Amino acid sequence: MCAIAGKFGVKAGPKERSKALEVMSRRGPEAAKERILPHGWIAHTALGFVRVGHNPQPLEQKSNTLVFNGEIYNWKELSEARGWKVKTDTEVLLHGLLEDGLDFLPKIEGQFAFLLYRSSDKGDWEVLFGRDRWGISPLVYGSTKDGAIAFASTPEALQALGVSPNACKNVPAGCSGIANEKGVKCEFWFRLLKRASKDLVAGCAIEVRERARASVRSHLTEDPSVLFTALGGIDSQFVTACAALESNGKIGGAITIRPWDPAQPEGKGIGDLPMAANLIRSLEREGIKIPHHTPHLTPDIANRSLDRVLKVLGPDYFNIACGLAEDLVAQTAKAHGGKAILTAGGPDEAGRSYRPWSLLHRDRLEEGFHAVCDQFSYSEGVRAGLVFGELGLENRVPLAHLIESFTNFLPSQKQNIRDWGNGKDPFSIQMEDKILWREAVRPLLPAASLSAKKETLHGATGTKEVLFTLAKNDARYRRERLKFLNRAVELGWRRLIFAPPVALRKKELPVPEGQLYCLWRWSKLEEETFEAGARARYGGPFYQETLLVKSHRPLCHDWMPAPKIRLERQLPWRSRRDGLKKPPPFQNPAVAMRPRTSPTAPIGGA
Numbered sequence: 063m064c065a066i067a068g069k070f071g072v073k074a075g076p077k078e079r080s081k082a083l084e085v086m087s088r089r090g091p092e093a094a095k096e097r098i099l100p101h102g103w104i105a106h107t108a109l110g111f112v113r114v115g116h117n118p119q120p121l122e123q124k125s126n127t128l129v130f131n132g133e134i135y136n137w138k139e140l141s142e143a144r145g146w147k148v149k150t151d152t153e154v155l156l157h158g159l160l161e162d163g164l165d166f167l168p169k170i171e172g173q174f175a176f177l178l179y180r181s182s183d184k185g186d187w188e189v190l191f192g193r194d195r196w197g198i199s200p201l202v203y204g205s206t207k208d209g210a211i212a213f214a215s216t217p218e219a220l221q222a223l224g225v226s227p228n229a230c231k232n233v234p235a236g237c238s239g240i241a242n243e244k245g246v247k248c249e250f251w252f253r254l255l256k257r258a259s260k261d262l263v264a265g266c267a268i269e270v271r272e273r274a275r276a277s278v279r280s281h282l283t284e285d286p287s288v289l290f291t292a293l294g295g296i297d298s299q300f301v302t303a304c305a306a307l308e309s310n311g312k313i314g315g316a317i318t319i320r321p322w323d324p325a326q327p328e329g330k331g332i333g334d335l336p337m338a339a340n341l342i343r344s345l346e347r348e349g350i351k352i353p354h355h356t357p358h359l360t361p362d363i364a365n366r367s368l369d370r371v372l373k374v375l376g377p378d379y380f381n382i383a384c385g386l387a388e389d390l391v392a393q394t395a396k397a398h399g400g401k402a403i404l405t406a407g408g409p410d411e412a413g414r415s416y417r418p419w420s421l422l423h424r425d426r427l428e429e430g431f432h433a434v435c436d437q438f439s440y441s442e443g444v445r446a447g448l449v450f451g452e453l454g455l456e457n458r459v460p461l462a463h464l465i466e467s468f469t470n471f472l473p474s475q476k477q478n479i480r481d482w483g484n485g486k487d488p489f490s491i492q493m494e495d496k497i498l499w500r501e502a503v504r505p506l507l508p509a510a511s512l513s514a515k516k517e518t519l520h521g522a523t524g525t526k527e528v529l530f531t532l533a534k535n536d537a538r539y540r541r542e543r544l545k546f547l548n549r550a551v552e553l554g555w556r557r558l559i560f561a562p563p564v565a566l567r568k569k570e571l572p573v574p575e576g577q578l579y580c581l582w583r584w585s586k587l588e589e590e591t592f593e594a595g596a597r598a599r600y601g602g603p604f605y606q607e608t609l610l611v612k613s614h615r616p617l618c619h620d621w622m623p624a625p626k627i628r629l630e631r632q633l634p635w636r637s638r639r640d641g642l643k644k645p646p647p648f649q650n651p652a653v654a655m656r657p658r659t660s661p662t663a664p665i666g667g668a
Contacts, residue, residue: 064109064119065089065215065451066129066201068177069223070102070189071243072210079103081222082214089131089215091454095120097127101187102210104129104179109401109456117150125181128156131215132174132199133456135280140169159190164238167251171280173198173459175233177213188242189213195252196462197235197439198447200617203246204229211241216448217617218373227591228598234612235439250609254436256429257469265471271502273467277460278304281404286312288401292391292446293318293354294334294522296496296511297406299341300503301460305404306350314400315353316342317391321524322360324531329358333522340508357394359387361535364528367393369587374448376599377558377584378620379577381441383520383529385449392453403450407442408461411435412468413496414477415516417488424482428473435465436607445618464499471498529576539582546582554596555581 065086074082083094083105090107097104097120106119106129121128130152134140137151146157151172158166159178178190191213193201203213206224214220217230233239239248278301283289286309291302293316302316321333329335335356342354357363364386371385388405395403410416414431423430447457468476475498483490500512520526533539539546544567550556551563558581559566561574585592591599601614 064131065107065219066105066131066175066177067212067214067219067223068102068104068129068179068189069206069210069212070099070179070187070241072102072206072208073098074103074210074223078223079105082219083107085219085222086215088454089451097122099127099179099187100181102179104177106130109454117152119152121152121156123156123160126156126160127179128152128159128176130155130174130176131201132172132176132194134170134172134174136171164190164192164251167192167238170194175199175201175215186242188240190238190240191233192238192251193233193235195236195439196443196459196465197617198443198457198459198462200444200448200451201233202230202617203233203241204231211246213241216374216451227588228594231613232615232617234609235443237609237613248609248613253607254432254466255469256432259428261470262472263470265468265475265498267498267501270464270467270498271505274300274461274464274502275304275308277463278404279308281458281460282309282313283402287314288399289404290314290355290391290395290398290400290402291316291404292388292406293338293341295337295406295514295516296500296503296507297409297461298404299338299507299511301404301406302341302352303345303506306345306352307348311345311350311352313352314395314398315355317355317357317394317403319387319390319523320356320358321522321527322358323524323527327360329524333524334517337508337511337514340510344508353398355394355398357390359390359523359525359528361528361531363390364525365532368532368583370452371449372580372584373587374452375445375618376588376616377555377577377581378618379529379558379560379573379580380520380620381445381618382580383525383576384442384523385445386525386528387520387523388446388449389453392450392455395455396453400455402456402458403446404458404460405446406461407438407446407459408464409496409499411438412464412476413499415495417491417493420477420479420493421482421485421488421491427477432469433607435469438462438465440612440615441618441620448618468498526572526576529579530570530572533575533579534570536579539579542582543578546585547578550578550581553593555592557596557600 067082067086086107087094090109092110093108095106104120104127119129134151134154137154140154141148148154155176173194175193181187200215202217202220204220204225206212208224212220212223212225220230221227236250236252237248238251239246291305292298293302305313318335318338320329320335322329326332367386367389371382371389375381375385411434419434450457477495479491479493481492504512547563547566556563559574559577561571566574599616601611
């Protein structure tokens with residue numbers, strides 16, 4: 063991922079410019095350039111894919127200066143349609159913004175965050191900014207201590223420009239706006255639509271598959287040897303199969319995390335590794351051979367990476383558990399010359415494969431899963447990009463479009479719940495998920511993959527056990543544990559603990575203990591933010607979709623239900639008069655997530 067930053071209204075000093083560029087260089091290790099502007103400063107650090115060495119930024123044209131992070135995958139088509147004689151996607155973005163303004167953004171297929179500085183002869187200035195519909199490319203902003211307006215790809219770079227940690231806001235996914243001397247004005251240019259039942263249509267598996275294959279094809283790099291895939295379940299198997307076939311096996315390779323478990327410390331034969339190996343063998347039978355890397359996520363490796371991941375993602379347990387695995391994927395790809403990684407976000411939300419949320423929403427599945435799909439941009443959509451970016455790699459998400467596509471399709475093509483079970487335990491539900499998607503990918507995947515039991519990323523990679531082990535073996539944490547627990551509850555951080563605090567005072571449970579440990583370790587890195595409390599970081603109910611609420615949350619946060627009274631206000635259950643069975647009472651998410659076979663292991667989340 064590249065990095066962009068700018069400070070406007072007040073010129074940035076040499077020290078803060080140098081510090082910001084130092085932070086940005088992690089995301090853009092190949093080149094760094096800056097421009098001193100009449101009303102400020104703008105900078106870009108590069109990780110090149112399109113016309114490497116011939117795509118300089120900042121890109122200047124008269125009084126306009128553009129910096130851009132990401133890639134426009136349909137830039138050649140846009141250039142040909144408009145008659146622009148350009149050689150890069152950056153030039154296409156500049157031409158489009160100058161001709162159409164922010165109305166150009168819906169025409170783009172890609173991931174992007176940009177700043178376009180414009181000034182006039184009268185001394186006026188303004189900055190156009192925007193972010194892609196799924197939030198793959200991050201962008202944050204805030205007012206500095208000296209009264210300027212600053213933008214950056216990450217909060218750490220923003221803080222280097224003088225924005226205090228608790229004054230950092232994010233430009234929500236699918237938003238754009240204008241900043242000038244009067245302040246920042248931002249609005250949605252894209253929102254995930256809610257479809258009425260009468261407008262839904264039957265989706266075609268062949269069309270879904272071919273569009274998904276075309277999307278993977280468009281996300282391949284010019285040099286496929288620097289592209290790797292994260293290989294695990296059926297979604298990433300499909301991405302890997304398509305990338306391998308489209309490149310004739312020329313991609314850098316596929317990476318599957320070998321999980322660590324106290325009972326099976328070598329991690330052989332567990333997690334996603336057996337199914338991933340099946341796909342590799344299946345491709346070999348087709349004459350396509352790609353390297354398959356299987357790094358081992360041990361407690362020692364996780365411990366070395368944990369502070370870096372916490373610094374980037376914050377304390378959310380599921381994001382950290384997944385982020386640790388993604389960090390090891392990035393380390394492996396980088397060690398083998400990688401620059402980009404294809405990940406498979408999107409099908410789980412599109413095909414309703416999260417059982418806890420099915421149980422939680424139950425009689426309001428359409429409305430409830432719209433909220434889950436919307437949350438993709440603030441967790442899985444941006445998370446891997448933030449983690450990979452710290453190691454100078456790019457995240458590419460070719461299947462994110464499925465979320466929007468599947469809003470048009472019949473519910474019966476997404477999920478079929480045959481029996482709600484005991485109404486409390488998600489694992490007691492008998493259901494089919496991702497029905498149309500499974501039909502679409504069937505021709506490319508081994509039969510065993512399609513029938514395999516779904517595991518969450520944190521379960522398949524063993525990070526649940528790893529975090530629990532770190533918590534048990536950290537001597538300082540053991541000494542401070544109870545005192546910290548009381549302080550966390552006092553500051554409102556209880557919502558991040560997947561068990562009542564009274565339970566944690568009596569016994570240790572793997573998931574709640576791992577969450578408490580993540581929160582404790584993060585508090586050592588971000589003491590000011592921790593002491594400000596949970597409400598300052600997360601704001602109001604998670605069902606609220608207003609721009610104000612979203613912009614005041616961190617770039618990346620896990621989806622969590624609001625307290626009962628807010629949940630019922632946002633998604634009221636239908637009454638008995640509707641002829642429907644009364645749903646089970648609202649429960650603590652930890653209780654709703656506990657499977658029968660392992661009383662403390664959650665599902666869902668990532």
